[in-house]
Amino acid sequence: EIVLTQSPGTLSLSPGERATLSCRASQTVSSKYIAWYQQKSGQAPRLLIYGASSRATGIPDRFSGSGSGTDFTLTISRLEPEDFAVYYCQQYGSSRGTFGQGTKVEIK
C-alpha cells in the first residue's frame, strides 16, 4: 500500500501570501494519479486538483498542482480569506484511494 505523507502539518500564513503544500508518496505514483482536496470545518472535502495538475471545474487559477514520481506539491499563489482550510492529497491507481493526513493552512 502506498502511504502519503503531507508536510507541514500546519502552515501559518497571512492573506496574500503564497502557500506551498507537500505530499510525498512511499512509492512511485503511476501516471500522476494524485488528487488534492480542500476541506473547511463542518463541510465535505472539495476536489481541487486531479491528475497531479489539472484543476477541477470552477477552481480558481490561484490553485496549482505539480510533481511526479513520489513528490507532489499544491501551490496557492495568493491566499484569499476563504482558502484557510485543511488540504488533503489522495493517490489512486494503487490501493485505490489512500489519503494523506492533511495540512492545515491557518491565518497567521
Add this chain to the structure above:
Amino acid sequence: QVQLQESGPGLVKPSQTLSLTCSVTGGSTSNGGYHWSWIRQYPGKGLEWMGSIDHRRSTYYNPSLKSRVTISVHTSENQFSLKLSSVTAADTAVYYCARGIVHYDSSGNDVGGYFDDWGQGTLVTVSS
C-alpha cells in the same frame, strides 16, 4: 454536478451492523465510468476510503475492512448503500458517500479514481 445525500441511523450499538444509504440526484448510478463510494472520517482526523461499486456491481473494498463491508447499488431507486458489520466504538466517524471517476491502466484494468462529488456526510456514533 451530481448531488449525493446520506441517510441512516446516527447511533448504532456495538456489535451491530451499521447501514447507510446514499441517494443520487442529477446523475444515474446506471451509467458507466463512475465508482459509487463510501469514505469515512474519524473525528478531527483524516479520511479513509472504505469501498466502491460500479454500474456493473463490481465492488472494491479497503483490505483493512473487507471482511466487514458490503456495498450495494440499487439502480431502480438511484441509490447505493453501505453495510458495516460488527461495529465498535472505533467505527465512530462521519461517513461520506462520493462519486469517483474511474481510471484505467494501460492494460484496461480499473485502478480506482478521484472523487469529484461528495455528500454532506453523516455522523455515526457507536455506543450502547
